[in-house]
Amino acid sequence: MDETLALLTLVLAEGPLAPRRALLRSAGTARAALALGIAGWRAHGCTPAQCAALQGPDARSLATAQHWLQAPDHQLLACTDAALPPLLQDLPNPPLALFVAGDPSLAWRPSVAVVGSRSPTPGGRALAARFARCFAEAGLAVSSGLAAGIDAAAHTAALDAGGCTVAVIATGPDLAYPPGNARLQARIAAEGVVLSEYPPGMPARPGQFPARNRLVAGLALATVVVEAAQRSGALITARLAAEAGREVCAVPGSVLNPRAAGCHRLIRDGAALVERPEEVLELLAPALRQQLPDLQSRLAAPTEQAVSTALPAHWAGDRNYQTLWRALDHDPISMDSLITRCGLTAPEVSSMLLAMELAGIVVCVHGRYCRTP
Incomplete structure (x- = not known):
């Protein structure tokens, strides 16, 4: 065997x-x-x-799983495999193994989970897309559970922004739940990565969704909840994120919106109240900067090898990024000096610098910043 x-x-x-x-x-x-x-x-x-x-x-189940694994970009990673993301290995209840559709190295990228209601308001859906798009443009992966509503909006926005998204599903990797997300799941497998700890052919079962949520929470450095009722799977994800030592953020809403009640409960229980995605980036900046060297080494994209003479295309039309880029030089400069030169706020400059670091066009040297040599 x-x-x-x-x-x-x-x-x-x-x-x-x-x-x-x-x-x-x-x-x-x-x-x-x-x-x-x-x-x-x-x-x-x-x-x-x-x-x-x-x-x-079971011979039939074995044959189904083996057939799935024969397709390109399909893998099975054991909990003892060095390719399994370390954040998952450190969970109190890590997976035994993961079926992977797509590039498994993408699951190593620093990520933010965006979760929430399966039946959001139009405003909630737009907020989830806005947050996910900002995280993707900052170089972070967006992780979620590929459910209807907020999850699907976050995955789609990350892909549309040219970013990376990680979907953790509660069925076998060959099935989609809900079935209407099958096309999105295929797109994520092609452009990002889909993870499941259930073998091919395994249908959705109630107990598998909370188990899936622990992996969504465990993969991310922070979980952002956008619209969640008092009894919501998103609140389970948030609780599991807190238990795993991750940041939990909640977007407040109208007191008249029952889908905001869960977010308000999280805030009362100590979650960070966030109104803009930049606030999440600012919250994560210290942890991200600490992880950056190891992540760049793992992803074979060391900052020292990055060479850029211009802003990436998705920032070239942003006036604030243009201003900050012009203020940066090849000699390290302090954050305070950059704020003075740019006329921007400290949170704005901090989040943009972090995004540029993750993109490999800026380096931080003893707390001072410069363009990558």
């Missing part, structure tokens, strides 16, 4: 994740885990049903 087939066997043995994850990590490889036999499986906490599934996996 090869390693992929052995890993699929572990994935298809439905039930508690922890025993199978402990089994794989202890053995080192899926093949070695299966070779331990029933005694070894039971010693790691596998249930009788799981032991039976490990002994005799």
Whole structure:
């Protein structure tokens, strides 16, 4: 049995994740885990049903999963695989394995989760698109759960802005839920990345959505909630984000809008109140700058190799970015001096500098900024 087939066997043995994850990590490889036999499986906490599934996996399910994996840009990453994003590995309940459609390295990019109501108001949908577009233009990935409403609006806006988006779904990677998002899911797989911990052919089940939400929250440095009722899956994502030590932000709304009640509850419970996407970027700036060298190394896009003599096209028509770009020189300059030169506010300059750093056209040297040499 090869390693992929052995890993699929572990994935298809439905039930508690922890025993199978402990089994794989202890053995080192899926093949070695299966070779331990029933005694070894039971010693790691596998249930009788799981032991039976490990002994005799469903042939049809195995064939379906193997067929899906044969397509280009389809992969299966184990929790022991170095390609699995470290933010997911650090979760209290990380996935056993992930089915990946698209470029798995995109899941490593610093991201912000944008989540909310499945039936938003037109204003809420527009707000989600605005936030997602700004994050994408700043060089961040936009992650969400590919649900109807806010999720779909955020994914679409990120792609339309030429940015990266990561969709974590609650079905097998070959299915779309709701079915109306099938075309968007295919676009994300082609231009971004779709992740699922469920094998091909697995339909949507109620318990899989909260499990999916923990991965959405875990992948992102911050979760932004746009319109959520008091009983909403978005609030579950926000809670899981807080438990994972991530930032939680909520966009306030009208007290007459029941879809804003969940956001107001989050704010009362300590979430950051944000009205503009730049406020989220400012909140994340310290963590992003700390992660930048490792991320650039992982993504094979080190700042030192970036060469640019002009602003990227999507900023060339923005007067504020033009002003800041002209104020920057090849000699490092302080933030205060840049603010004085540009006549912009500190939050505006901070968020734009962060976006330029992520794009590789600006570097920060001991707290001072200059164009990339």
